[in-house]
Amino acid sequence: MSYPAQLKIPATYMRGGTSKGVFFIRDDLPEDARQPGPARDQLLLRVIGSPDPYGKQIDGMGGATSSTSKTVILSKSTRPGHDVDYLFGQVAIDAAFIDWSGNCGNLSAAVGSFALSNGLVPAERIPRNGVATVRIWQANIAKTIIAHVPITEGAVQETGDFELDGVTFPAAEVQLEFMDPAAEEPDGGGAMFPTGNVVDDLQVPGVGTFKATLINAGIPTIFLNAADIGYTGTELQDAINGDPQALARFETIRAHGALRMGLIDELSEAATRQHTPKVAFVAGPAAYTASSGKAVAACDVDLLVRALSMGKLHHAMMGTAAVAIGTAAAIPGTLVNLAAGGGERQSVRFGHPSGTLRVGAQAELVDGQWAVVKAIMSRSARVLMEGWVRVPRGEAVTALNPA
Known part of the structure; x- marks a missing residue:
């Protein structure tokens, strides 16, 4: 009996604030997973290792807590005045379910850094040294977040002396502005x-x-x-x-x-x-x-x-x-x-x-x-690992429909 090879998808594993998640550029995902729907959810569930009746996510990138069972999809923004579109998925641990109803404020701290390092922000917007401003469209809740990311010698500075309770080691400070954060609809x-x-x-x-x-x-x-x-x-x-x-x-x-x-x-x-x-x-x-x-x-x-x-x-x-x-x-x-x-x-x-x-x-x-x-609040972020995640072909569907 033959078995299909695994999918190999470019991805970055990042800490943002007191959370961790797997970051993707939308166009790096398989074509059928670039839009909302079962194919996208099935793929991301398998990446994270859910649903896991053992509650450990051993066979995936998740860390078996709400803070570490997360995914992020980013793309260049076509919205005027914004650099990047940010979509967040909170992955259930023991159920075949991804909640797209809200934002993750902690991982928001990593979005600007990722966007700057992965060509989602025009090069002329990035100073040689100083602070780069990244305007983020938070697609889950239709709000703007402005990230102020430190830059050293043209690259995102991740190390520093900013301490954040809940994170063991210090890092560079990233200031976030959540613009007009309250809901607006009167109903x-x-x-x-x-x-x-x-x-x-x-x-x-x-x-x-x-x-x-x-x-x-x-x-x-x-x-x-x-x-x-x-x-x-x-x-x-x-x-x-x-x-x-x-x-x-x-x-x-x-x-x-x-x-x-x-x-x-x-x-x-x-x-x-x-x-x-x-x-x-x-x-x-x-x-x-x-x-x-x-x-x-x-x-x-x-x-x-x-x-x-x-x-x-x-x-x-x-x-x-x-x-x-x-x-x-x-x-x-x-x-x-x-x-x-x-x-x-x-x-x-x-x-x-x-x-x-x-x-x-x-x-x-x-x-x-x-x-x-x-x-306004300050967080920190850094890349933990970058390369590819691998997902067994066909098993994403099986995860949602176990025999």
């Missing part, structure tokens, strides 16, 4: 505050009724008070991820929040929209020990935030959720703003399981409605 799930309120009573049958800020900025997010759900805001991953009942409760809250935000029409749809919305809980400043052993003092932070991604507590903080945190903190009366002490503010430093992070946002009241001009 239901499209508005920054889909219900029209900065705080709602979220009824979750069988669980309880909770004060919640439902916001769509950076990524749709449900913010709760930690104390209302039995937590302090100082929890690390094991306190949540080792408790199946807690995870099930959070998923129920997430599903009802998604319904209230207008992101889904039926509760059952939440199972096929795992990437969004996020669920996060907030508390006022308190001392705790981060997962690295680093001591975080109460005076080091304005508030504490813990967030779940793909059904598990995140080891640090998703970049898009950080945008939501910065945006909500800038708007008086949200649960995030109140946990940080209330009032108007343009930046906030919050504590997460791996340490602290500062994010800024410029909010303004326009005709009685809050608008956010941009959110």
Whole structure:
């Protein structure tokens, strides 16, 4: 019996912020995988190693966590004023499913570097030394991200002394501007505050009724008070991820929040929209020990935030959720703003399981409605490996349709 050879596809494995993913140039993909559809999803699932009933992604590039089960597709942008189109796919680990409903803020930090190094930005736009500005069209959410990437001797500088909690080694700082990060459509799930309120009573049958800020900025997010759900805001991953009942409760809250935000029409749809919305809980400043052993003092932070991604507590903080945190903190009366002490503010430093992070946002009241001009934060990125990924021909289809 003969077996077909593997496909060999150019790819780059990159870290961006506290995430890792496999990056592709769209035109390097097989022709039938360059457009949305089953062929593209089947290919990327096989690249990452999903679905894996063992939950390890051993036979693929994934790292068996929400932070490392990711894919990115890039292409030169035809949109005026933009350099590159960026499409992100969050790959489920134990299911044959890729969620295209949102962005990855962490991997956004690697997009500019990749675009500069792979000819997606005109050479005349790249200084010999200094900072290159890359205008990114985030295709999942139809928003602009501006990346400021350091350049040394005409090449992307990846090494440096910028430290990011959640990442072991220092690297070069990449500043990101998430332009107009809030949703704009006035109907239901499209508005920054889909219900029209900065705080709602979220009824979750069988669980309880909770004060919640439902916001769509950076990524749709449900913010709760930690104390209302039995937590302090100082929890690390094991306190949540080792408790199946807690995870099930959070998923129920997430599903009802998604319904209230207008992101889904039926509760059952939440199972096929795992990437969004996020669920996060907030508390006022308190001392705790981060997962690295680093001591975080109460005076080091304005508030504490813990967030779940793909059904598990995140080891640090998703970049898009950080945008939501910065945006909500800038708007008086949200649960995030109140946990940080209330009032108007343009930046906030919050504590997460791996340490602290500062994010800024410029909010303004326009005709009685809050608008956010941009959110700003710094991350880092670097290439881990580049070359080709190999995918067994035909097995991508089998992965979706096991015998």
